[in-house]
Amino acid sequence: MAGIYIHLPFCSSFCLYCDFYSEIKGRVQHRRYLDALKSEISERVDFFAGVFPDTIYMGGGTPSLLDAEEIADLADVVRNAFGIKILHEFTLEANPDDVTPQKLEGWRRAGVDRLSIGVQSFCDEHLVWMRRRHTSAQAIKAFIRAREAGFNNISLDLIFGFEGLSDEQWRDNIAQLTALSPEHVSCYQMSIEPGTELALLADSDHYHEPPQEICAAHYSILQQMLEQAGYRQYEISNFAIPGRESIHNSSYWERVPYLGLGASAHSFDGRSCRCSNIADMKSYIGAMEGNVSLKIRNDEILSEDDKFNEQIMLGLRKVAGLSLSSLENSRLAKIKPVLEHLTSTGDIISEGDIIRIPKERLFVSDGIMQQLFL
Ligand code: SF4
Structure with a gap:
């Protein structure tokens, strides 16, 4: 995909x-x-x-x-x-x-x-x-x-x-x-x-x-x-x-590659690079018409912690949730105590390899996810 x-x-x-x-x-x-x-x-x-x-x-x-x-x-x-x-x-x-x-x-x-x-x-x-x-x-x-x-x-x-x-x-x-x-x-x-x-x-x-x-x-x-x-x-x-x-x-939400074209569009290479185009039509057109002094693209290389946080944030947006085995082990170990706490309060439902936010708490999902970020 x-x-x-x-x-x-x-x-x-x-x-x-x-x-x-x-x-x-x-x-x-x-x-x-x-x-x-x-x-x-x-x-x-x-x-x-x-x-x-x-x-x-x-x-x-x-x-x-x-x-x-x-x-x-x-x-x-x-x-x-x-x-x-x-x-x-x-x-x-x-x-x-x-x-x-x-x-x-x-x-x-x-x-x-x-x-x-x-x-x-x-x-x-x-x-x-x-x-x-x-x-x-x-x-x-x-x-x-x-x-x-x-x-x-x-x-x-x-x-x-x-x-x-x-x-x-x-x-x-x-x-x-x-x-x-x-x-x-x-x-x-x-x-x-x-x-x-x-x-x-x-x-x-x-x-x-x-x-x-x-x-x-x-x-x-x-x-x-x-x-x-x-x-x-x-x-x-x-x-x-x-x-x-x-x-x-x-x-x-699945973190598969997508290419964003045009002013202000964002792209992701499916691994660790996110990039955004400048949100300015004049500069965008100028650069595409050959003005080399205009830089329109900004690359951001994600650290391993960034990637982990993204997986949590994007995965838990989905009602189907996130597979724990898709997360890197040592980082998963770090959040285990918080995860156990959130499971005990009902903010997270844990079913085998899957964790998810119950539908009735999706409205406050931002606050729940943030507790799991590194
Ligand atoms: S300003 Fe334009 S882009 Fe924004 S909501 Fe209205 S129609 Fe859509």
């Missing part, structure tokens, strides 16, 4: 809470960026060293803002460069307001077989507050259109954990989502990230994060309602109809 991630950092406007690297489309020459991406692809053809990547994920930003022909062209360049014959998953992130029958048809022709649609909420009042560009009705229409166009693998995103979201509104959001029966659901808790409009509101006392007990209760409602609707949770923020778990995203 190996995957390719392509970052398409263009948005029509910025959402209140978002800190992903993106630029307003139109203010930058997106064609130059696409050419730069192609240059990076040809530069990185040896990344996988004999392994054929089998997933492509185009994220952003808002990849659905681009023309379907541009998506198809990029996908062709990737397929040819990496010798991809079979793709097990090709995901495109789409915003509901971009989902037209023409684009859907173009995405299908490009080989996209999975859509990840950023719904975030079915409450118009909340969508306006979040600065989303779509309404609840548009989100539903986008989903129906995608189905009509033949997409049978669709993921919908929701956000919870923000001020003003009542229990009833949250239940209604989940009920509206399950009524559509997407194959996959990703759900994230809103957080205040530096540099966002939400951070400014919080700094000026115009926004207050809800108490963690409320967020925990909403997370629990989500787990229960999705389970009742036939979804299986497989990761802290991800749920799927059995067999429809995201192959590409799973590669992040």
